[in-house]
Amino acid sequence: MDNVVIAGVGKSIPSKVVTNEMLCQIVDTNDECITSRTGIKQRHITTGENTSDIASKAALNALENANIDALDIDLIIVATCTPDMFTPATACIVQKNIGAKNAFAFDLSAACSGFIYGINVAKSMMKQNNIKKSLVIGAETLSKTLDWKDRSTCVLFGDGAGAAVLSLDQNEGIIDVICNSKGAKWENLTIGARDINNPYVDEVSSINHYLQMNGGEIFKFATVTIVKLIKEILKKNNLILDDIDYIVPHQANERIIQFAAKKLDISMDKFYINIHEYGNTSAASIPIAISEIEEKSLLKKGDKIIAVGFGAGLTSGACLIEWTK
Numbered sequence: 001m002d003n004v005v006i007a008g009v010g011k012s013i014p015s016k017v018v019t020n021e022m023l024c025q026i027v028d029t030n031d032e033c034i035t036s037r038t039g040i041k042q043r044h045i046t047t048g049e050n051t052s053d054i055a056s057k058a059a060l061n062a063l064e065n066a067n068i069d070a071l072d073i074d075l076i077i078v079a080t081c082t083p084d085m086f087t088p089a090t091a092c093i094v095q096k097n098i099g100a101k102n103a104f105a106f107d108l109s110a111a112c113s114g115f116i117y118g119i120n121v122a123k124s125m126m127k128q129n130n131i132k133k134s135l136v137i138g139a140e141t142l143s144k145t146l147d148w149k150d151r152s153t154c155v156l157f158g159d160g161a162g163a164a165v166l167s168l169d170q171n172e173g174i175i176d177v178i179c180n181s182k183g184a185k186w187e188n189l190t191i192g193a194r195d196i197n198n199p200y201v202d203e204v205s206s207i208n209h210y211l212q213m214n215g216g217e218i219f220k221f222a223t224v225t226i227v228k229l230i231k232e233i234l235k236k237n238n239l240i241l242d243d244i245d246y247i248v249p250h251q252a253n254e255r256i257i258q259f260a261a262k263k264l265d266i267s268m269d270k271f272y273i274n275i276h277e278y279g280n281t282s283a284a285s286i287p288i289a290i291s292e293i294e295e296k297s298l299l300k301k302g303d304k305i306i307a308v309g310f311g312a313g314l315t316s317g318a319c320l321i322e323w324t325k
């Protein structure tokens with residue numbers, strides 16, 4: 001039993017839908033502009049729930065899907081760039097909410113690649129320490145970080161959470177994971193935290209607390225990175241694209257996915273895309289997509305998927321999964 005499989009997946013999406021038309025009442029934009037630039041038609045926005053609330057609901061949904069009791073969970077990782085607080089970790093709040101009192105819990109910050117990083121960390125810890133069951137959750141309330149007067153960013157993002165239950169198993173479900181980061185380019189996508197402001201500071205810095213992005217740079221990074229990572233993980237595992245049933249990309253912009261499909265010379269049907277409904281939900285986008293694929297019964301035992309993500313950091317990662325459910 002020294003392999004790790006996905007035993008269950010789940011999601012939680014805030015019920016409030018904000019369409020492109022609704023955004024026209026807040027900023028100078030229009031549906032045609034947003035749709036043609038990004039593929040996004042609407043996003044779901046929290047009306048009060050914080051990241052831990054939706055993360056907990058996604059976790060309970062994944063536990064139900066895996067038919068596993070919260071008391072059997074040994075490890076909880078929440079990947080998020082929008083935690084409830086600096087401390088405690090959102091994962092500890094989730095632990096309390098779902099009653100997983102036998103687990104240890106911590107957060108992981110790798111922005112939109114966070115779920116893939118989380119899978120990597122959980123898999124390694126489980127194998128090394130004989131941890132039998134873990135929860136990896138990607139959860140974000142990005143709406144609290146957006147400048148709702150800035151049409152170049154506020155139209156792109158949404159709130160949501162997705163989760164996976166990982167289990168030690170004789171089958172190999174999580175076949176391979178690759179993680180990268182390019183810290184030299186960190187300034188291209190930021191959400192500022194607190195200013196340094198203590199009695200010994202001469203001049204208080206003024207950090208921008210809104211999400212700030214150099215869209216063009218991120219676009220270039222994303223398109224190159226997706227293609228590179230898919231090719232790399234296939235090569236490492238002696239596979240070709242025909243062996244893969246679905247590619248689940250981080251949902252940031254449909255044009256990024258179209259670019260990758262063209263470069264890889266494959267149909268867009270190979271990619272699972274739901275950006276039109278949720279916008280970019282950062283660390284939540286990949287587990288939400290996998291949970292939807294499971295809900296729609298699009299995967300059967302033995303099918304293979306590649307999840308691929310990129311984001312602030314600039315981080316990126318890919319994961320090769322065989323479906324064992």
Ligand SMILES: CC(C)(COP(=O)(O)OP(=O)(O)OC[C@H]1O[C@@H](n2cnc3c(N)ncnc32)[C@H](O)[C@@H]1OP(=O)(O)O)[C@@H](O)C(=O)NCCC(=O)NCCS
Pocket residue numbers: 028029030033034037038112151152155213214215216218219222252253280310311312
């Ligand atoms: C953000 C992004 C959609 C911008 O697309 P773009 O077509 O390159 O747009 P630009 O920023 O060059 O702006 C072009 C014009 O559209 C305007 N514009 C931008 N957003 C707009 C909106 N929501 N509505 C109307 N007009 C808009 C700009 O003001 C600009 O006008 P100008 O030429 O008069 O100055 C694109 O760069 C992108 O998707 N980048 C990657 C973002 C990403 O994936 N981030 C998350 C990573 S995890």
